Amino acid sequence: MEQMAEPVLQATGVSKYFPGAIALDEVDLRLYPGEVHALLGENGAGKSTLIKCLTGAYARDGGAILLEGVEIDPRDPLDSQRLGIGTVYQEVNLLPNLTVAENLFLGRQPTRFGFVDHRRMKRDSARILAEYGLEIDPGRLLSSFSIAVQQIVAIARAVEMSGKVLILDEPTASLDREEVELMFSVVRRLTARGLAVVFITHFLDQVFALCDRATILRNGRVVGSRLLREAGQTEIVTLMLGRQLEAATRTPHEAEPGEVLLSFAGFGRRGAIEPFDMTIRSGEVVGLAGLLGSGRSETCAAIFGAAPADRGEARLRGLPVRLGDPREAVGHGLAFCPEDRKIDGIVGDLSVRENIVLALQARQGWAKPISRARAQEIAEGYVKALDIRLAHLDMPIRLLSGGNQQKALLARWLATEPALLILDEPTRGIDVGAHAEILNLIERLRARGMALLVASSEMEELVACAGRVIVLRDRRQVEELTGADISPDAIVRAIAGEEEAA
Amino acid sequence: MIKATLRRIAPQLAILALALALNFIVFPDFFSIRMQNGRLYGNLVDVLNRGAPTALLAIGMTLVIATRGIDLSVGAVMAIAGAVAALAVTSGHHWTAALGAGLLAGAVCGLWNGFLVAVLGIQPIVATLVLMVAGRGVAQLLTEGAILTFNDPGLSGLGSGAILALPTPVWIWVGVALAAGLLVRRTALGMLIEAVGVNERSARLAGVDSRALLIAVYLVAGLCAALAGVIVAGDIKGADANNAGLWMELDAILAVVIGGNSLLGGRFSIAASLLGALIIQSVNSAILLSGMPVEFNLVIKALLIIAILVIQSPKVKRAVYLLRASTGQPARETRPPAPRRPAEEGRT
Numbered sequence: 001m002e003q004m005a006e007p008v009l010q011a012t013g014v015s016k017y018f019p020g021a022i023a024l025d026e027v028d029l030r031l032y033p034g035e036v037h038a039l040l041g042e043n044g045a046g047k048s049t050l051i052k053c054l055t056g057a058y059a060r061d062g063g064a065i066l067l068e069g070v071e072i073d074p075r076d077p078l079d080s081q082r083l084g085i086g087t088v089y090q091e092v093n094l095l096p097n098l099t100v101a102e103n104l105f106l107g108r109q110p111t112r113f114g115f116v117d118h119r120r121m122k123r124d125s126a127r128i129l130a131e132y133g134l135e136i137d138p139g140r141l142l143s144s145f146s147i148a149v150q151q152i153v154a155i156a157r158a159v160e161m162s163g164k165v166l167i168l169d170e171p172t173a174s175l176d177r178e179e180v181e182l183m184f185s186v187v188r189r190l191t192a193r194g195l196a197v198v199f200i201t202h203f204l205d206q207v208f209a210l211c212d213r214a215t216i217l218r219n220g221r222v223v224g225s226r227l228l229r230e231a232g233q234t235e236i237v238t239l240m241l242g243r244q245l246e247a248a249t250r251t252p253h254e255a256e257p258g259e260v261l262l263s264f265a266g267f268g269r270r271g272a273i274e275p276f277d278m279t280i281r282s283g284e285v286v287g288l289a290g291l292l293g294s295g296r297s298e299t300c301a302a303i304f305g306a307a308p309a310d311r312g313e314a315r316l317r318g319l320p321v322r323l324g325d326p327r328e329a330v331g332h333g334l335a336f337c338p339e340d341r342k343i344d345g346i347v348g349d350l351s352v353r354e355n356i357v358l359a360l361q362a363r364q365g366w367a368k369p370i371s372r373a374r375a376q377e378i379a380e381g382y383v384k385a386l387d388i389r390l391a392h393l394d395m396p397i398r399l400l401s402g403g404n405q406q407k408a409l410l411a412r413w414l415a416t417e418p419a420l421l422i423l424d425e426p427t428r429g430i431d432v433g434a435h436a437e438i439l440n441l442i443e444r445l446r447a448r449g450m451a452l453l454v455a456s457s458e459m460e461e462l463v464a465c466a467g468r469v470i471v472l473r474d475r476r477q478v479e480e481l482t483g484a485d486i487s488p489d490a491i492v493r494a495i496a497g498e499e500e501a502a
Numbered sequence: 503m504i505k506a507t508l509r510r511i512a513p514q515l516a517i518l519a520l521a522l523a524l525n526f527i528v529f530p531d532f533f534s535i536r537m538q539n540g541r542l543y544g545n546l547v548d549v550l551n552r553g554a555p556t557a558l559l560a561i562g563m564t565l566v567i568a569t570r571g572i573d574l575s576v577g578a579v580m581a582i583a584g585a586v587a588a589l590a591v592t593s594g595h596h597w598t599a600a601l602g603a604g605l606l607a608g609a610v611c612g613l614w615n616g617f618l619v620a621v622l623g624i625q626p627i628v629a630t631l632v633l634m635v636a637g638r639g640v641a642q643l644l645t646e647g648a649i650l651t652f653n654d655p656g657l658s659g660l661g662s663g664a665i666l667a668l669p670t671p672v673w674i675w676v677g678v679a680l681a682a683g684l685l686v687r688r689t690a691l692g693m694l695i696e697a698v699g700v701n702e703r704s705a706r707l708a709g710v711d712s713r714a715l716l717i718a719v720y721l722v723a724g725l726c727a728a729l730a731g732v733i734v735a736g737d738i739k740g741a742d743a744n745n746a747g748l749w750m751e752l753d754a755i756l757a758v759v760i761g762g763n764s765l766l767g768g769r770f771s772i773a774a775s776l777l778g779a780l781i782i783q784s785v786n787s788a789i790l791l792s793g794m795p796v797e798f799n800l801v802i803k804a805l806l807i808i809a810i811l812v813i814q815s816p817k818v819k820r821a822v823y824l825l826r827a828s829t830g831q832p833a834r835e836t837r838p839p840a841p842r843r844p845a846e847e848g849r850t
Contacts, residue, residue: 304707306707325706326706326707326708326709327706327709327710327711329709330708330709331709336707338707343701343703343704344703344704344707345704345707346701346704347696347697347700347701347704347705347708348700348701349696349700349768349769350693350696350697350700350768354693354696354697358693358697358705358708358710359708359709361690361693361694362694362705362708362709362710362711363709364690365690366689366690366691366694366715367689367690368689368690369688369689369690370690412708
């Protein structure tokens with residue numbers, strides 16, 4: 001292979017420190033011309049930080065970057081773009097209200113007599129886009145095209161302006177299957193021209209389909225670099241997740257789950273989660289496992305109607321039910337603690353008391369106010385039961401710590417006495433003590449007959465609390481583990497998509 | 503509860519007292535009130551009476567702004583409602599029917615705004631700009647470009663009459679304010695509106711029907727504007743589509759802002775907005791009473807308002823905090839709360 005040639009980009013010993021944390025610890029990365037190099041790692045592993053150091057968005061605290069053997073020190077992303085490193089992000093970083101041609105040539109428009117030469121710009125754009133297999137009218141607004149086409153325009157712009165290294169930061173996160181294929185064909189054309197591509201994604205199948213080599217980061221360190229045709233998925237996943245979880249123990253609950261509460265058939269949402277079948281029984285905890293972006297959160301959001309399903313059907317206690325928006329879901333006894341507490345959970349400026357009674361009040365309707373005394377009583381009850389630490393109930397909830405905010409949100413939903421409680425990453429950003437308390441709470445609620453759906457990236461958590469674990473990969477349910485079969489190893493194998501070793 | 507409300511409106515009360523004192527300085531007779539023909543007269547009564555349209559608009563505007571919205575169309579809605587009421591009464595209907603027709607027109611306008619904002623998801627400032635421009639045109643079409651005068655004592659009584667010695671408009675705005683206050687604070691509406699204003703996504707995920715709430719607040723704003731429009735028409739016994747309610751939306755927004763309500767939505771106080779409306783009216787009154795040329799009116803008003811807003815601005819509050827910290831108690835932490843930075847490490 002020509003990979004024995006000189007690397008086009010070589011980073012050695014790149015380090016970056018944040019106050020109180022080492023984000024990158026002596027990271028090495030070699031990038032060869034004509035290869036697609038996957039950068040893998042879980043949330044917080046340091047992928048974005050590394051990219052930002054390479055493109056100059058962050059000033060690195062140590063290490064050197066060589067581009068074609070010459071040491072470079074990009075001051076900002078514009079600088080690195082001029083040097084030859086182009087970046088395309090998940091959210092299209094172009095201007096949707098300009099035409100495709102204007103986007104391609106923004107900042108370097110061809111001019112004629114001092115005016116922008118629109119005709120030439122359009123002609124050149126059409127020629128450039130044709131190289132990417134896109135036969136579109138560059139005179140139309142960027143926003144009139146699909147996200148996939150917009151991504152390709154972004155790639156074309158980055159390549160035209162830089163042309164040595166292309167960094168793709170989760171470019172496929174919001175694309176569907178065919179669009180991903182389109183994107184891949186574009187990337188393959190580029191590597192055939194000798195461009196080096198860094199590909200960041202959470203979709204392992206895409207990594208194996210497209211990439212030649214992978215560098216895996218964990219906790220700011222490179223834990224391995226593998227040629228993908230020699231490595232297996234299990235090896236990669238194990239590297240990503242680390243080995244510490246093999247020690248996790250399981251405390252199985254023996255009680256038989258109750259009757260079927262909710263069942264789904266062909267339930268799904270285009271571009272978010274492939275259609276799935278699922279049943280949830282009263283008195284059981286169903287876990288959702290998978291890498292980031294595998295469809296865990298999307299499953300939760302579809303069931304709760306936050307991003308409602310557009311296909312399939314749901315049945316509640318055997319009867320068809322519509323879960324079109326959160327209000328309907330709440331009305332049917334569903335509850336949902338979302339992953340991002342700050343954006344989707346708390347109502348920051350309102351008091352803790354108001355936050356706790358909000359869902360109950362919303363369900364009762366505005367005309368039946370919960371009296372202040374009653375709200376106080378409810379809130380105090382949960383503050384005691386969940387051990388929420390606060391100065392007083394009148395303080396704005398945004399002043400609480402992450403763990404206490406999470407408990408207050410749990411209180412909000414428990415006050416509605418839900419039949420199904422959906423928890424998306426219930427312990428993210430929470431200290432160890434609160435972590436254990438929340439796992440205990442989940443078990444207590446289950447014992448009381450509540451159904452719980454817990455999506456988590458932490459396998460020990462699922463192993464500890466779930467009676468059944470559904471494993472997702474690339475937005476599809478790929479495996480269901482029950483009872484004694486649930487172990488971190490089994491989950492890892494299922495995520496990696498390999499046949500269980502006999 | 504009452505103590506908390508008082509603490510909330512204390513700055514507005516102080517500013518109002520200052521504004522009234524200013525009136526007293528330029529016109530020592532300001533506080534004298536006399537009884538004549540069973541009706542109270544005096545500059546103070548005038549402030550309450552003339553402030554009625556702004557006060558009514560401020561009630562609706564407070565609720566709209568609490569949801570993180572704004573309603574620029576209320577001035578135009580005043581013109582429409584006045585025109586509709588005048589048309590109804592000149593074509594022989596009873597004045598109560600005319601009032602009803604005016605309110606109905608206001609309700610339709612409010613629902614239109616609510617539809618644009620809540621259902622179509624258009625930014626409030628753009629959505630209501632549509633009616634701000636088009637609404638005045640509609641009013642002009644209704645009155646056929648002329649001032650539509652009427653002589654119905656019932657309808658004009660709404661603007662210029664008196665009940666139990668107090669001008670009718672005062673009764674109306676105080677009544678509406680009490681009704682609105684009770685409605686939002688004795689039910690859960692106030693809290694739900696605040697929740698939508700602070701974080702609509704969270705509120706929606708908690709099961710709050712944010713769409714219905716948004717439509718409702720624009721409906722209330724439309725009704726308040728209609729009432730204000732009928733009062734103004736009644737006062738001059740005619741519907742002046744060109745001038746009725748002109749720029750009044752800005753006074754209403756100002757009243758809400760002087761009332762210390764954040765334009766970013768969330769916590770709101772109708773009482774504070776009403777005080778804001780009275781402050782604006784007091785400033786108007788002081789300028790008139792001082793006998794300065796009318797041309798100075800707007801400039802001086804602007805200067806006073808700038809002063810009020812500067813006093814309330816977070817930067818000034820922080821500067822005061824810094825000043826105190828550096829001179830008063832050196833032992834205390836002298837660093838002001840740092841401006842919040844977006845999290846550096848996002849998605850990885």
